[in-house]
Amino acid sequence: MNLELDFRSGIPIYLQVVERIQERIASGLITPGAQLPTVRSLALELRVNFNTVARAYRILDETGIISTQQGRGTYVMSIPPPEVSEQIRQNVLKALTQRYLTDAERLGASLEEVDQILKDQVAHWQQTGHLSNPEHEPDHE
Amino acid sequence: MNLELDFRSGIPIYLQVVERIQERIASGLITPGAQLPTVRSLALELRVNFNTVARAYRILDETGIISTQQGRGTYVMSIPPPEVSEQIRQNVLKALTQRYLTDAERLGASLEEVDQILKDQVAHWQQTGHLSNPEHEPDHE
DNA sequence: AGTACAATGATACAATTATACAATGAGACA
DNA sequence: TGTCTCATTGTATAATTGTATCATTGTACT
Structure with missing residues (x-):
């Protein structure tokens, strides 16, 4: 696991x-x-x-x-209905975010530092096509 | 003891x-x-x-x-020497960020959604005094 | 004396672990 | 085929560990 x-x-x-x-x-x-x-x-x-x-x-x-x-x-179990699934997805994403911020805080990172490193990584990822919008997502593998 | x-x-x-x-x-x-x-x-x-x-x-x-x-x-806990500590801290923070973004992407989150939820949580945290600058008061319990 | 506050103690609580238990399934064997 | 045995699975309950909250004590300062 x-x-x-x-x-x-x-x-x-x-x-x-x-x-x-x-x-x-x-x-x-x-x-x-x-x-x-x-x-x-x-x-x-x-x-x-x-x-x-x-x-x-x-x-x-x-x-x-x-x-x-x-x-x-x-x-x-079998896949829950879409609205439940969406609810779970949002909850999970929120939990993920909270965990990330908590960890960063315990590392002694300031808000500015977190902001900066996020900007950096996101910029880096956009070049490689990650985190793209679902609307224009023709890239199925 | x-x-x-x-x-x-x-x-x-x-x-x-x-x-x-x-x-x-x-x-x-x-x-x-x-x-x-x-x-x-x-x-x-x-x-x-x-x-x-x-x-x-x-x-x-x-x-x-x-x-x-x-x-x-x-x-x-193990106590790393102060010099390497800062280097390690930055690396860990970077890894943390990358993992967060990877997980978020796997959840199907768009860049906008991640951005939004981060803004929300940060705003929420600032009210509760988290992620504040180290210069601030010691926060007496 | 009286008040305020820090240190310590008492009590109830939450998370984790230890131990014993019950249900299931696979193989041995009559 | 039947059923016995036993390893493997999740379950239930009590013991152990740290946490939270408030009460008590002592001390310093008016």
Whole structure:
């Protein structure tokens, strides 16, 4: 899975796991029907107790995003309706942004510095065609 | 730990604890990654309320010397020398930014949307005093 | 005396971990 | 085929850890 968590952020691990998995599903990195890692294997990878992973899975299950089945495993559910999906997408994007700003702040970055480095990278990316507008996006691979 | 405190010195216990632990880390007696005693066990040893130890730990945490994690314990962090620190900081910030933009793009966010949500969150944060310049007041709790 | 404030303690709480448990499925074997 | 056993899966509950909030104590200053 290669989820990256921050043990110092003050955000509970189980919530971080929820967000990371939501991101991956919302972005299509994990597709419906796919099996998520078992609570124990993911816990081992994250160096965390498996109950913490189980708690994250339970939240995702209650949201209807995944389906956990005792003795079988946990699986990604079918794609939610567009409006829900859009809602999740926006939430995830907001969480991403907040995490980014929090991390930057803890690094001691000033607002100006963050602004500058964002401008730099965005400019760099526009040259390479990333982050383009969905309206004019003929580039399918 | 065998910290020796002076209850009659007039120096607050929590400050004495901070100093003793700082000494031990600086002298290499405690190495990065090591787990410190729990607030309760150390408090028991020092015959002190565990909140006092927790206060010392919190100060050390804010200084970046240790990392306290609810439910897990407190661990000694590695302390990079100041010279390389700044270089590392910039690199990390750059990597952080790149990862953020990558994730946002994978979510299907347009440049405009990213720009907008960043503006929103920054504005929101400025009201709550985050990402402020280091010149400002120490923000007394 | 009285007040204000810092240090410490008491209590309730939240996150994580430890341990035991129940459901499922695969293989052995009669 | 049936069912036994056992490893693997998620679940439930209690113990452990740090956190938040308020009460108490002591001390300095009017």
